[in-house]
Amino acid sequence: MKAAMLRSVFRRSTTSPAATTCLSSRRFASESAPERKVTVLGAAGGIGQPLSLLMKLNPLVSRLALYDIAGTPGVAADVSHINTRSEVKGYAGDEQLGHALEGSDIVIIPAGVPRKPGMTRDDLFKINAGIVKSLCEAIAKYCPNALVNMISNPVNSTVPIAAEVFKSRGVYDERKLFGVTTLDVVRAKTFYAGKANANVAGVNVPVVGGHAGVTILPLFSQASPKANLSDEDIKALTKRTQDGGTEVVEAKAGKGSATLSMAYAGAIFADACLKGLNGVPDVVECSFVQSTVTELPFFASKVRLGKNGVEEVLGLGPLSDYEQQGLEALKPELKSSIEKGIAFVHSS
Ligand SMILES: NC(=O)C1=CN([C@@H]2O[C@H](COP(=O)(O)OP(=O)(O)OC[C@H]3O[C@@H](n4cnc5c(N)ncnc54)[C@H](O)[C@@H]3O)[C@@H](O)[C@H]2O)C=CC1
Numbered sequence: 001m002k003a004a005m006l007r008s009v010f011r012r013s014t015t016s017p018a019a020t021t022c023l024s025s026r027r028f029a030s031e032s033a034p035e036r037k038v039t040v041l042g043a044a045g046g047i048g049q050p051l052s053l054l055m056k057l058n059p060l061v062s063r064l065a066l067y068d069i070a071g072t073p074g075v076a077a078d079v080s081h082i083n084t085r086s087e088v089k090g091y092a093g094d095e096q097l098g099h100a101l102e103g104s105d106i107v108i109i110p111a112g113v114p115r116k117p118g119m120t121r122d123d124l125f126k127i128n129a130g131i132v133k134s135l136c137e138a139i140a141k142y143c144p145n146a147l148v149n150m151i152s153n154p155v156n157s158t159v160p161i162a163a164e165v166f167k168s169r170g171v172y173d174e175r176k177l178f179g180v181t182t183l184d185v186v187r188a189k190t191f192y193a194g195k196a197n198a199n200v201a202g203v204n205v206p207v208v209g210g211h212a213g214v215t216i217l218p219l220f221s222q223a224s225p226k227a228n229l230s231d232e233d234i235k236a237l238t239k240r241t242q243d244g245g246t247e248v249v250e251a252k253a254g255k256g257s258a259t260l261s262m263a264y265a266g267a268i269f270a271d272a273c274l275k276g277l278n279g280v281p282d283v284v285e286c287s288f289v290q291s292t293v294t295e296l297p298f299f300a301s302k303v304r305l306g307k308n309g310v311e312e313v314l315g316l317g318p319l320s321d322y323e324q325q326g327l328e329a330l331k332p333e334l335k336s337s338i339e340k341g342i343a344f345v346h347s348s
């Protein structure tokens, strides 16, 4: 359905001028979708640019605000020429951040530095924690009711940082804060489809836990369609999913981490949030959210999205012995990353 959404948008914008005229009147008739403003913070970056493009293609968006410390006037001018519904504006520098955020329904945050080979996501904490904290302070001030889609790493810590900032400003609503783990699901689906020789368009794999190394726990025992994979295959698929980010970091050899697949994943997740806000029933995606699924205060699992953000955090379902072991093994690292994020806000 998601691929179909993008396909239909591409189809619309590549039609002949005559067809476009006739389509555009039809488009107005079908576009009774509510007004929705989406803001991208870090919009001039490796993820930010293709993500801004994909959000421009989303017919559920009526206003698209592109913010970065620099470079956004150019990105916005470029993207704004695309003949789709949303009005695009670029904002650069601290003094324009408030205008970028005002009235936002969803704020997507891919602002911050990416990894280089040899680094862990936690190595990004030093720089990204401060960036995320100050952006969340601005969100608390200018659009406290927006859904926040946190992409900046380390997600296992940046989401707790955001929560603490919102709490300290008296605007925390746990239903509105999401760590974007969709890329883990995208990878698990791709790798599983390859191994199972299945049509990737019909593959589903939940991924739970967090978003770093062993904290990423794909549940291949719940994958559909079912395939008779050996224990060795499942182990290899699990490892490849957990190391997916590192695979890209190494292949890019110092030029950053996943940007294009992340933009795709971020666009899928934001689209799910928009559908939830608009009252579409049964929108379910995996995300790192405040949770009681385990004893940890934040955890990624399937989440039902609704008009106020998280409508229901779904349980883990039956786990294989291997997944149960993975779950217990990931808890210490995830706990300490969460605590590190919380402590940062209280000490700074
Ligand atoms: N959640 C996930 O699955 C994934 C997360 N990431 C993370 O996303 C982040 C961004 O990655 P890339 O786009 O490749 O990096 P990039 O360096 O290409 O872009 C980051 C952008 O953020 C901007 N920025 C820095 N400070 C800012 C501030 N205070 N306000 C607004 N913008 C600011 C920079 O100017 C730059 O344009 C990294 O932390 C990376 O680790 C990357 C891939 C997957």
Ligand SMILES: O=C([O-])CC(=O)C(=O)O
Pocket: 114, 115, 121, 153, 183, 244, 245, 246, 248, 249, 257, 258
């Ligand atoms: O690996 C990284 O640093 C970027 C990331 O989170 C991913 O690609 O999953």
